[in-house]
Amino acid sequence: MIDSAREQGLETEAVIGLEVHVELSTHSKMFCGCRNQFGAPPNSQVCPVCLGLPGALPVINGRAVEYLCKTGFALGCTVSPYSKFDRKNYFYPDMPKNYQISQYDMPLTTGGSVTLVSGRKVRLNRIHLEEDTGKNTHAGAAISRSEYTLIDYNRAGVPLMEIVSEPDIGSPQEAEQYLSELKGILSHIGVSDVKMHEGSLRCDANVSIRPVGTQRLGVKAEVKNMNSFRSVVRALSFEIERMRECTRVGQPIVQETRGWDESRGVTHSMRSKEQAHDYRYFPDPDLVPLSIDAALLERWRLELPELPDSKRARFAAEYGLSAYDAGVLTQEAGDAAFFEAVAKASGDAKQAANWLMGDVRKCLQLHGLTLSSSPMKPAHLAALIAMVKSGAIGGKAAKEVCDELVMHGRDPQDVVGERGLAQTSDASAVAVIVDAVVARNPESVTAYRGGKLKALDFLIGQAMRESRGKANVDVVRSRLQELLD
């Protein structure tokens, strides 16, 4: 088919399906009571169960099941009340039991979809629950040359949900949109930290190409080791181009697993179809089949919070935000909640959005912070907005105060008082200054009256300097116009 495409000089299109692994942010691990926490000292959060010691047995974490089911409901999946866990058998030193407890033929959910901003619907195949593996650190630069490997089993047994999409994604950019949308939804329902750089969201891709207009899937490659949204776009772009090049030069595309090399910007073959594992799945005899009460499932469904797409629509309608602003402010549940708190407290949603997407964001980015990691309180940002609106401080001073809020979580009132940033809006006080400036600069007055409107800016500047920046610029302007016009 690809050959015929080449002969006929047909365009090819990419077909992408994603397998997304999401670590659930439960308090404890999937099958034992160990803490599920990122960044603890190596091998400090382990017990006989997650270390796979002889005789230890798994017990299902009900909260993990709840989180998965809620994800299923949020994504429109069919959530099955009957499910089971299976063993996926293969040898690898980061797997304490040399099998992974996963779900094979009875996943907790099937179906569902994710709608991209473009309106394209990416169907889901399934979501299942499994346990994460430990983490290997190879001494030296490359595994082939390393003398030893250190294994941290803190991650072993962390609840992991695998979200498998249908091959409905048409480009690397759409893959990024899919991940971003998924991330937003998961963040809203609060089931995961969804931090790709900490590994709580990981992604493998199945990629193939086919002539535009055809339906049959081409031979696929599975691409692994993509560690950021950006590397997903880069890796998929590379892989699609590689496949197109194969087609151009008449080389067959083989089914294989390929790893993304971030530093070299290429994918390389890891194993072929023939080397693929036979995982020898069978039901885990240490666990009884899972049966979830219908009433409990219904409760979980009703507990779902508002999801990003309906929140976007509501923000646009309720606060009069543009589609873009609504989109940005609903990406993270925490950000959206922060915005709403500021909008309510300040009574000015427009200004709340402007500040959050403007100066606050700039400051956060500058210092490598996020809204959730910054100590700023919504009430303080609302107070700042009110102070600007009332004329209590000027625009320049407000930016300075904003930095203090973002960086140190301070009360704007205190910052303004401490630094003497309050501005004078008192008309008579301003009039004294403006009158003196006008008296001292007769040539500018003449120039302005002669039609040189810029002269007004000079006079405003002089008055502001006279007031050491504290005069309300609007009051200055109106006094000047009163005198000169």
Place this chain on the structure above:
Amino acid sequence: MISGHEIRDAVARRERSAVEVAQQALQAIDRLEPRLRAYISLLPERALSQARSVDARSRAGQDAGLLAGVPVAIKDLFCTKGDRTTCGSKILQDFRPPYSATVVERLEAAGAVVVGKTNMDEFAMGSSCENSAFFPTRNPWDEGRVPGGSSGGSASTVGAGCVPLAMGTDTGGSIREPASFCNVVGVKPTYGRVSRYGMIAFASSLDQAGPLSRDVRDAADALEVIAGFDPMDSTSVDVPVPRYADHLLEDLTGVRVGLVDDFDETIAADSGMTSLYQTAYRNIEALGATLVHVRLPHAKYGLATYYLIAPAECSSNLARYDGTRYGLRVDGGDDVYSMFERTRAEGFGPEVKRRIVLGTYALCSGYYDAYYVRAQKVRTLMKADFDLAFASCDVIACPAVSCPPFELGAKSQDPVAMYLMDYFTIPMSLAGIPAMSVPAGYVNGLPVGLQLVSPAFEEARMLGVAHAYEKATGHARRRAPQLSAR
């Protein structure tokens, strides 16, 4: 040696101290150990420290527990915190678990005094104790013969009278067959009755812990102590645990005892065996029971079914022994996989390897449906057989074994002959129902056990029948002649 309940009563009344009882047991073990080799590890310090605390509790007027001061030997696949637990394998020869099995914790909480860890077939795979990676254990009735397996060390030490009680595990007959061979009572409870937490797995859907004891009452007390739901084992079942000792019968009037028509007669062709079991059934009838005939049409598929399911599960359960985290590690080679291979090649014995290969094959894609899935279906049919049988009887009585204890080496070159040793015990294991062996007499001067079987969670019924039978026949009271002679 007196029974466990006599020790408990004496300790509770402070007529004897637990320390003195423990010392006597340790001395008896020391005296016979060169001949029987029932123990992989002895734990005198653990025993004496526990005995002292039992005595302290008893002196303080506190309830010292149902097994207060009772010396108990533990099969070496129950994890004992800080004490070596080998599972009879070279691959775990120096493994010291950082935690104790629930069974061990419950026994010690009830005042039992753990004296040592008993020898066993490696990873509980075997019927003679000859598959131990360390040494074979001998039968107290004839030191040239095997004690049965895999709980051979436990059966041998109880049979020799060193301790009144031991713990074993039964996957396809590993408590019942050695109990039969060593003239002791051996109980395999319902699957899910006793927690498997901390019990090193062979075949997870079949493994079940149970007591081996001098008499039925001790087995009843021990079962009461170890039974019950454990939040650490999802397959343990939350069904109330009765006081089994209150259900022990004196006569069997009104009890319907089922005799099985479908077992292959040629398996136990020995005329001595046949007449022994006929006598046993007549004894039961003489106690007032009504004998009825029941059918177990799928029992004949037991062995074939078992040898797909158990190896399949074991191939996965034993994958963790790779030298990375604990146990034996054989370094060398180019990469981590060659370490895995060398460790497992050296660490596992031939029978364990045979079953890993069998099970891996049975689970391979393309064979899974034909083997594992089909075996599970047969298992369902077997459960249905028993359900039907128990509609017309209260307890089933049948052979525990096809022969008396055999000589060391007699079957070790013929795996299938060895597998056939579990012919009468496997169907109950597959059905997950309780079954026990109770001493039933002698063939050529060697002990043979009678198997009694109950519906799920009805252990009290078979214990009740076994008690009446034991009392009437007195077989359990007879001591191993060779040992007592010296």
